[in-house]
Amino acid sequence: MRGLAKDLSRLVGPDGFSTAPEDLLVYRHDAIGYFAQGDPAAVVLPADTAQAARVVAYASQNGIPLTPRGAGSGLSGGCTPARGGIVLDTKRLKRILEINQGNLTARVEAGAVLAAFQQAVEAQGFFYPPDPQSKSVCTLGGNVATRAGGPRAVKYGTTGNYVLGLEAVLPGGEVIRTGSACVKHSAGYDLTHLLTGSEGTLALITQATLRLIPKPPATCTALAVCPTMKMAARIVSETIAGGVVPSMLELLTTASLAVFNRFVSPPLPEEGEACLLMEFDGTAQEALRQAQEMAAACRDMGAIDVRLAPRPEEAALYWMVRSRLYPLVVSRFKRVVTEDVTVPRDRIPEFVTQVMSIAAELDLAMGLTGHAGDGNMHPTIRMDEINPDVEKRVHQALERVIKAGLSLGGVISGEHGVGLHKAEFLELELGREQIALMRRIKKAFDPTGIMNPGKIWPPELEA
Amino acid sequence: MLGLEQYREAMERCSQCGYCQAACPVFSQELLESYTARGRTLLIKAALMDGDLPVGKRTKEIVANCLLCGACAHTCPGGLPLDEITVAARSLLRPGGPAASLRRSLHRKLMEQRGHPGSLGKLGPLGKTLGLAPADLPQPAARPFLADQPLVLRPSGEARARVAWFVGCAANSLHLDTARAVRKVLLANGVEVALPEGMACCGLPALAQGEVDLAQDLARRNIAALAAQEVDAVVTECTSCVLMLRDKMSRLFEPESPEARAAEDLAPKVMEAGAFLDQLGLSKTPRGRGISYTLHQPCHAAGFAQQVQAGLALLEKVPEAGYRPMADPAACCGAGGDFFLKNLALSRGVRRSKLEQIEQSRAEVVVTPCPACRHYLGLALGPDKVKHPLAILAGAYE
Ligand SMILES: Cc1cc2nc3c(=O)[nH]c(=O)nc-3n(C[C@H](O)[C@H](O)[C@H](O)COP(=O)(O)OP(=O)(O)OC[C@H]3O[C@@H](n4cnc5c(N)ncnc54)[C@H](O)[C@@H]3O)c2cc1C
Ligand code: SF4
Ligand code: SF4
Numbered sequence: 001m002r003g004l005a006k007d008l009s010r011l012v013g014p015d016g017f018s019t020a021p022e023d024l025l026v027y028r029h030d031a032i033g034y035f036a037q038g039d040p041a042a043v044v045l046p047a048d049t050a051q052a053a054r055v056v057a058y059a060s061q062n063g064i065p066l067t068p069r070g071a072g073s074g075l076s077g078g079c080t081p082a083r084g085g086i087v088l089d090t091k092r093l094k095r096i097l098e099i100n101q102g103n104l105t106a107r108v109e110a111g112a113v114l115a116a117f118q119q120a121v122e123a124q125g126f127f128y129p130p131d132p133q134s135k136s137v138c139t140l141g142g143n144v145a146t147r148a149g150g151p152r153a154v155k156y157g158t159t160g161n162y163v164l165g166l167e168a169v170l171p172g173g174e175v176i177r178t179g180s181a182c183v184k185h186s187a188g189y190d191l192t193h194l195l196t197g198s199e200g201t202l203a204l205i206t207q208a209t210l211r212l213i214p215k216p217p218a219t220c221t222a223l224a225v226c227p228t229m230k231m232a233a234r235i236v237s238e239t240i241a242g243g244v245v246p247s248m249l250e251l252l253t254t255a256s257l258a259v260f261n262r263f264v265s266p267p268l269p270e271e272g273e274a275c276l277l278m279e280f281d282g283t284a285q286e287a288l289r290q291a292q293e294m295a296a297a298c299r300d301m302g303a304i305d306v307r308l309a310p311r312p313e314e315a316a317l318y319w320m321v322r323s324r325l326y327p328l329v330v331s332r333f334k335r336v337v338t339e340d341v342t343v344p345r346d347r348i349p350e351f352v353t354q355v356m357s358i359a360a361e362l363d364l365a366m367g368l369t370g371h372a373g374d375g376n377m378h379p380t381i382r383m384d385e386i387n388p389d390v391e392k393r394v395h396q397a398l399e400r401v402i403k404a405g406l407s408l409g410g411v412i413s414g415e416h417g418v419g420l421h422k423a424e425f426l427e428l429e430l431g432r433e434q435i436a437l438m439r440r441i442k443k444a445f446d447p448t449g450i451m452n453p454g455k456i457w458p459p460e461l462e463a
Numbered sequence: 464m465l466g467l468e469q470y471r472e473a474m475e476r477c478s479q480c481g482y483c484q485a486a487c488p489v490f491s492q493e494l495l496e497s498y499t500a501r502g503r504t505l506l507i508k509a510a511l512m513d514g515d516l517p518v519g520k521r522t523k524e525i526v527a528n529c530l531l532c533g534a535c536a537h538t539c540p541g542g543l544p545l546d547e548i549t550v551a552a553r554s555l556l557r558p559g560g561p562a563a564s565l566r567r568s569l570h571r572k573l574m575e576q577r578g579h580p581g582s583l584g585k586l587g588p589l590g591k592t593l594g595l596a597p598a599d600l601p602q603p604a605a606r607p608f609l610a611d612q613p614l615v616l617r618p619s620g621e622a623r624a625r626v627a628w629f630v631g632c633a634a635n636s637l638h639l640d641t642a643r644a645v646r647k648v649l650l651a652n653g654v655e656v657a658l659p660e661g662m663a664c665c666g667l668p669a670l671a672q673g674e675v676d677l678a679q680d681l682a683r684r685n686i687a688a689l690a691a692q693e694v695d696a697v698v699t700e701c702t703s704c705v706l707m708l709r710d711k712m713s714r715l716f717e718p719e720s721p722e723a724r725a726a727e728d729l730a731p732k733v734m735e736a737g738a739f740l741d742q743l744g745l746s747k748t749p750r751g752r753g754i755s756y757t758l759h760q761p762c763h764a765a766g767f768a769q770q771v772q773a774g775l776a777l778l779e780k781v782p783e784a785g786y787r788p789m790a791d792p793a794a795c796c797g798a799g800g801d802f803f804l805k806n807l808a809l810s811r812g813v814r815r816s817k818l819e820q821i822e823q824s825r826a827e828v829v830v831t832p833c834p835a836c837r838h839y840l841g842l843a844l845g846p847d848k849v850k851h852p853l854a855i856l857a858g859a860y861e
Contacts, residue, residue, distance in 0.1 A: 022521040023495060025509055026502035033479045045494060072496060073481045091494040111494075115485070136485035136538075324540035330478030331541030 004041055004064075011054045017044040027069065027087045028080060031134075034335065035077030035420050037454070038084040040067070045089045049167065049175060049206040052088065056204055057173025059086055060450050066171075067452045068200035070111060070142030073134040075338060076419025078146065078199050082454030090141050093206060096120050104212045105164060105181045110141025110205045127215040129156035132415070133323040141205045146417040147197035151248035151279075151322075154373030156213075158415065163196050167207035171446040181209050194441070199417050200452040202445040216281035219247065220291040221315035224298035225257065225272035225305040229356065229368060232274035233349040235301055236372045240345045244294060248279040248319075249373025256325050256369070263317050269305050276303075276372070277322060279315070325369070326380075335383045337394055341405035342376040342414030354404040355379050362393045362400075376414035377405075402428065418456045426457055435461060467512055467551040473543050474508050477501065483545065486534035488762075488795035492812040497525055500535035500545040507552045518556070526552045528806070530799030531671050532762030533706075547714070553673025571677055574664035575684070577607065577632050601838055607635045608642040609658065616646060616656040623653035624743055627692040628736070629685070629708065631701030632664050633834030641834070641850075644857035645700045645736050651747045651860050652740060661688040665707040666715070667763075671800050675715070679722075682712050686725045697729065698736040700851060702761040702771070702833040703800070709733040710766055735767075735832060737774020737852055745780060749859030753784025756855060757826035759817070759840065760792040761833035768793070771832060774852050778830070781859040789820040798839035810839070818843055830855060 008017040018024070019042045027043050028036040041064075046052040059066040065085030072079055081087050090111035097107040099121060106128070108117055114135040121128045131150035132138055138148070144166070149158030165179030179185060179192035195203055226232040232251055239249070252275045260275075261267040268275070276298070280290035288310055295306045309315045330336045343351045352368060355377075359366035365384075370377035379401050381394050402412050402425050412422050412429045427435055435457055445451070453462070483500040484490055496502045503525055509515040510522045529549045536545045557563070609630055626649070634642040649656050663685055666678035685708070689697055699705055713726035734742075756778065764771045778784050797803055797813030821829055821844070829844065830852040831837055841849040 018495065018497075020521045021516055022506050022510070022519070022525055023497040023502075025505045025516075026496045026499070029479065031479050031481055033477075043495075071481055071484060089494075089496070094494075113485075134480070134482070137481050324482075327478040327480035327482060327540035330480070331476040331543070336478075 007058060008042055008044060008055075011058055012044055012046055012051050016046060016051065017042055024087075027072070027089070030072045030074040030077060030079050032075055032077055032421070035080050037077075037080060037082045037420070040081040040087045041084055043087045043089050045092045047092050049093070049169070052090075052093070052204060052206055053169045053173050053175050055086065055088060056169045056171060060171045060173065060448055063448060064450065065453050066204075066450050068141070068145065068204050070139030070145070071113070071134070071137040073138045074142065074146065074419065075340075075416045076146075076413070076421040078417050078419035078452075078455060079142075080420065082420060085450075088204060090139060090204075090206075093141075097207070099124055099126070099212075100181070101126075103181060105209055106212055107181075107207060107209050108140050109207055110144075111139050114138050114140060114143060121212060122215060125215055126212040128162065128210060128212055130159045130162060133326070135323070140208055140210070144196050144205055144208050145198060145200050147415065149371065149374065149376065149415040151250050151371050151373070153371060153376070153415075154249050155245050155247045155281075160193065160196050162211045163192055163208055164211055165209035166192050166195055166205055168195055168203040168205050170203050171448065171451050175206070176203075179209065183211070197417070199419060199455055201442060201455055202451060204451075216247070216287075218284035218287045219279050219281045219312070219315065220287040221309040221318055222278045222280070222291040222295055223268075223307045223309065223318065224276045224278075224295070224303040225268055226274045226276065226298075226303050227272055229253075229274045229352055230349060231302055232276055233352040233372070235276060235298055235303070237346050237348050238301075239294065239297070240373070244290065246278045246290070246294070246373060247281040248277070249371070250277040250322060251275075251368070251370050251372035251377075252277055252322070252325065253367040253369055255329060255367060256321070259321050259325065259328060260318065263321065272304055274368075277318060279319075326378075329367070329380065329382065333382045333384060334386055337381045337383075337398065339379045339398065339401055340376060340414045340416045341379065341402055341410055341412060342374070343405050343408045343410035345373075345375045347408040347410070348372060348375060348377070351377060351405060351408055351410070355401055358397055358400045358404065362397050364393055364397055366397070371414075374414070375410070399425070420455060423456055423458045427461075467507065467548070467555060470544065470548045470551060471508075471512065474504050474548065476541050477504055477543060478541060480540065482538055482540060483535040486538035488530060488532060488534070488797065488813045489528055489809060492809050498528055500539065500543075503529065504545065504548055507548060511552055511555055523556055526556055528809070530762070530795065530797075530802050532795050532799060533765055534762055534795065537765045550670050550673060550675070553671075554675045555673070557673050567674070567677075570669070570672070570674070574632075574666075574669060574677065574681055577635060577664055601637050603636040604639055608639050609635050609662075612658050614658055614660065616650060616658065618650045618653045618655060620653060622655035623746060624695045625655045625657065625693070626739065627657045627659055627689055627694045627697045629662060629665070629689065629697055629699040629704055629733075630658065631699055631704045631834065632668075633838075634700050638834055638837065638851070641700055641854060644851060644854040647857045647860060648740060648853050649698075649736070652743065653746050654740075654743070657692055657694060659688040659692055665701075665704040667703045667707040667711070668800055670711070671802075679715050682715050682726065683722060686712075686722065686729065689729055690725055694732070696734050696739050697732045698734050698739045700736045700832060700853065702735065702763045703835070705733055705735050705767065705770065706763040735770040735774055737777055737832065738770035740853075741773040741776050745777065747860065749781045749856055751782070751859035751861050753778070753781035753855055753859055754827040755785040755787055755825075756828050756830045756850075756852075757787045757789045757821060757824040758792045758852075759789070759796060759821075759829050759831040759836055761831060761836050762793070762795050762799075763833065765793065774832060775830075778852060778855050781855060784855060784859070787824045787826040789824040791820065794820070796836045796840055798835040800835050803839050814839065814843060828855075
């Protein structure tokens with residue numbers, strides 16, 4: 001261990017790393033505490049790409065596992081050092097290098113925080129839509145590595161739709177630049193989008209070139225409380241079928257109503273089983289008109305309370321609460337397990353029905369929130385106590401929810417990535433051949449297997 | 464705010480979401496996650512409660528590396544009392560030995576007897592000579608403000624309201640200009656002011672040292688001094704005193720205990736002096752010329768920012784005084800009470816971005832109701848460039 005500290009000190013200086021167990025505790029897991037598996041030997045915080053490349057090269061020469069980490073806000077155990085070794089924390093690579101107004105692109109370092117980047121971009125009249133709800137802390141590198149999405153995906157897509165190019169350190173320490181700052185690019189394999197979503201298993205991302213779009217001039221938020229979850233699901237799928245495209249469309253459970261009620265008056269009826277929180281954008285008139293039409297449609301279909309929040313300050317309150325709902329729920333239970341199965345949007349009502357019956361059959365408290373507008377659902381199992389029986393039922397529920405999603409043409413993860421959480425289920429979605437191909441790709445990038453080992457597929461499938 | 468064990472349940476409610484990174488001024492400097500509330504809480508639990516880690520130098524450093532600004536607690540979706548957990552940990556980690564106990568009894572004297580003429584004047588330099596008080600500590604006035612005040616200050620004419628004024632330690636001994644300004648604006652606006660005997664330090668600095676017993680003793684004194692007063696409000700010019708008297712004091716004691724009850728009864732009456740005046744309305748119109756100012760909102764005001772804003776609203780009535788907001792008035796200045804004395808580089812790093820904002824605001828002075836922020840920003844900007852908001856109003860009454 002002393003040797004490691006000495007080496008790291010040479011590579012990144014004495015302030016660029018820690019091997020103290022007191023510092024390392026928090027690096028054992030991401031935003032899911034129970035995924036802690038291995039103890040890291042060191043956390044390293046390189047100050048630039050050159051230092052990062054030296055650390056990666058050192059790890060590969062010495063066969064030390066290396067796990068990239070952004071903010072550690074992931075929900076799949078992705079940045080946990082499952083096999084120990086070095087946690088490579090990118091948070092000091094946080095510069096916004098360029099916002100190019102003429103080309104509508106930006107170049108950032110991987111550790112830049114999403115919210116800070118969005119603020120900088122919006123100050124210049126541009127828009128970077130991807131909005132995982134952890135935006136106040138999550139890094140753009142983490143977003144790229146997980147292909148993160150958020151409420152705006154319904155209209156604007158996810159991180160993957162905005163990545164034009166990357167700078168990355170290969171496991172041998174070589175620095176590559178993939179893609180370009182061009183909107184069109186058809187030379188060679190699309191390594192940019194191979195690294196996007198690779199969860200730190202292929203290379204360390206150090207910079208990203210991102211596409212920007214003009215900022216819509218106005219938004220209008222609307223909220224509809226529905227007596228039943230099924231009704232909410234039907235409203236979502238009929239809205240999409242009707243060609244209306246909100247800029248955000250979230251399905252929330254009753255528990256969220258009580259939280260909203262701390263801020264809004266008159267209070268929302270808490271007896272509703274679900275609520276839809278929506279935003280429309282465009283010119284002020286367009287946004288308002290769409291919201292009004294949607295409100296009318298929700299009332300026609302039986303929503304019990306429908307409101308518009310055209311004022312930005314009021315709307316911001318609703319969305320602030322939205323971004324805090326998940327941690328708030330977690331803080332109220334012994335343990336919460338959250339899923340991110342995604343289904344085609346016309347299958348949402350069926351999926352909701354199936355999830356609700358799985359919860360009932362296994363006698364589990366399950367909430368169902370989600371970025372419903374894009375079919376990305378978060379069935380959330382809430383546990384008041386943890387014992388082998390409960391854990392067994394939770395595992396059964398996970399498996400059945402995932403299978404239900406797949407049978408409807410869905411995918412096992414819409415945005416959180418596979419990490420540790422879904423490794424055992426990946427084969428269900430992709431099949432043996434695709435996994436075998438992916439493992440050959442992994443081998444080509446990372447022959448010694450140092451990059452984020454233990455993730456994406458279960459150990460028995462690791463070469 | 465008792466033993467760590469009382470916080471176990473709260474600690475277990477941490478969702479590990481990591482949102483506390485967004486708010487923490489200490490984390491913003493080093494970007495090491497062990498300095499966030501998430502990391503520190505995990506460490507406190509492992510080392511000080513569950514015995515999973517031996518308690519070494521690094522644990523002490525990490526527990527010490529917190530400004531107790533409370534920003535994390537306000538950001539935390541679960542609303543966990545994260546600053547209090549750090550206080551409870553510091554209480555366990557208090558150093559022993561003769562030097563520490565000498566320092567402790569010196570602190571106790573200063574905090575209990577601050578109103579007595581000469582106590583600070585003598586103890587302060589003595590402390591510096593003995594190396595018990597850092598040299599960057601401001602020099603206290605020879606005679607504290609309260610030494611020369613009657614028990615009741617009466618306005619000329621009929622009183623429009625009656626308040627008890629809790630004079631903070633800083634206004635009493637360091638920033639007497641603030642104390643005089645507060646006295647002037649209260650009296651000019653027809654407020655009768657009681658200055659109850661026996662007021663001690665509010666106890667927040669004691670908590671920052673982990674001296675929970677001392678904070679409890681001080682709270683008992685203050686409750687005794689203030690509870691009997693028949694007043695419309697208890698006002699104070701200091702943000703940290705508001706925080707302590709209004710939000711923290713009752714939490715020092717067992718729930719339902721007589722002390723907790725007394726503190727809870729007092730809490731709703733506690734207001735920042737400026738907010739009280741704004742609510743009452745000015746009866747005397749400020750006529751003198753004002754200057755342009757920008758607000759630095761102290762971290763400790765996070766739970767009652769509207770009171771700071773109300774105080775600021777008064778200044779709009781001063782002729783020619785212009786408010787020039789800075790980009791983020793609520794961003795920390797790096798002082799953290801006396802944190803800056805021991806963590807030079809870290810505090811300076813936090814202050815640097817604040818100073819940039821101040822510069823960009825192009826205001827003539829910074830106003831802030833917190834004496835620690837005032838002192839620390841003043842060290843960089845010059846003492847005349849940072850004032851209490853009410854000093855601007857008082858200036859317009861000259
Ligand atoms: C309350 C809460 C709400 C959330 N809401 C959403 C949401 O709406 N949508 C969504 O998509 N996600 C959401 N998430 C999950 C999480 O915030 C995202 O996955 C985010 O993209 C992770 O970013 P991070 O910087 O925290 O990455 P980390 O958690 O640190 O890492 C995530 C993965 O990326 C890898 N990685 C990180 N940086 C790099 C790099 N530079 N190079 C290579 N690999 C890297 C890691 O190894 C790991 O596998 C939420 C999380 C929380 C706690
Ligand atoms: S109290 Fe302030 S300095 Fe301490 S952890 Fe919280 S945010 Fe950071
Ligand atoms: S914000 Fe609160 S719940 Fe989230 S990690 Fe920090 S302390 Fe825990």
